[in-house]
Amino acid sequence: MIKDLITRNRSYRRFDESVKISVEQILNWIELARLSASGRNAQPLKYAVVTKSVNCAKIFPFLGWAGYLNDWKGPAEGERPVAYIAVIKDRTISENHYCDDGIAMHSILLGAVEEGFGGCMIGSINKAKVAKVLNLDEKQELLWIIALGKPAEKVVVEEAENGKIKYWRDERGVHHVPKRSIDEIVLMKD
Missing domain, CATH: 2.20.180.10 (putative fmn-dependent nitroreductase like domains)
Known part of the structure; x- marks a missing residue:
């Protein structure tokens, strides 16, 4: 069962934009991250949830999509993510997040895959621009973006x-x- 989930948990980069994800579903997946292991149990990660299409559209241009696919600029209209989770380190809790980010993102994505959705962990981000869209302060460090949706590939x-x-x-x-x-x-x- 876990092998099946892990095998289905791919880096999906094209989605069916007509299929939405509710905030409640995303919160359930973040709950999996909350319950996962954390270095020193410090739990320094926070999660900004973006589901409104107007806000997703503001984030999209600041993301890099597939380094090995040089001729592909990312998903076209109709194939873009319907939600994002920004993974943020809260520096007031800790300056070090150890490997918490990888554990948390994997837990989130396994939850999404179990429900028929998928995503992509994105590290190629214009962090300053996305931080501005998300209204983050200097104590909140943007680490990653998880793009989410119903896989269309x-x-x-x-x-x-x-x-x-x-x-x-x-x-x-x-x-x-x-x-x-x-x-x-x-x-x-x-």
């Missing part, structure tokens, strides 16, 4: 060949994600 995981791990799209628009083999990533020390 097929993403397949496949074995990497000859160390080629760059994702790519075929002529049908299927997104291919090569993964290294288990033998390549496990170092047995017995």
Whole structure:
């Protein structure tokens, strides 16, 4: 069951904009992050939830979408996220968030996938511009944006060949994600 969720939890970059996500659904997914592990149990992360299309449109131009797809500028109208979660470090709690951000985002996305949605963790952000849109202050550091929606693309995981791990799209628009083999990533020390 968990393997199925993890396998379905891909970096989706194209969504069906006609399918909305409620604030309540997003809060349920953030609850999963809240209950997840936190370094020193400091819990320095906060989450700004954006669901109104006018506000999503303000954030969209400040995001980078797929570094390996050089000729693609991001999702077209009708394929854009219907919600965003900004992952923010509250510096009044801690200057260090350890690996809390990765744990939290993975928990959020697993919750989304379980309900038939998906998302993409985005680190390529014009942080100053998005922070202004979100009205963040100097004690709130924007770390990541999670783009959310109903996936409108097929993403397949496949074995990497000859160390080629760059994702790519075929002529049908299927997104291919090569993964290294288990033998390549496990170092047995017995």
